[in-house]
Amino acid sequence: MKIKIVGDIVADDDKWIYEWLGLDATCPKDVSDQLEKANGEPVDVYINSPGGSVFAGVEIYDALQRYQGEVRLHGIWAASAASVILCAGHSDMSPSGMVMIHNVSGTAHGDYRVMDKNSEILK
Secondary structure, eight states: OEEEEEEEEOOGGGHHHHHHHTOOEEOHHHHHHHHHHHTTSOEEEEEEEEEEOHHHHHHHHHHHHHOSSOEEEEEEEEETHHHHHHTTSOEEEEEEEEEEOOOOOOOOOSSHHHHHHHHHHHO
């Protein structure tokens, strides 16, 4: 079975927004549903994504790790949270493919104490 991870990596609750706008996106439920249909048969996972929610990416990573059948990962473009998914097992990359990993980032609001705390969390 072929599983495509395309577009932004988003939370299950946000997927409808992307569908409504006609944009590609993948959420953990998409992958879990397809793995359930595969029922232990080998799966080929094709990743072509700029990334997105690291929390959704980790959830997809975990689903692929727990899958009882063989998982073959194929990278086309795996940036940010999508690079986390690519690490769920042995993978190959397209000769023209790219993996992009960056430092963790986030936002914070508040006084200097909040900013100091968030800086430590990011480190």
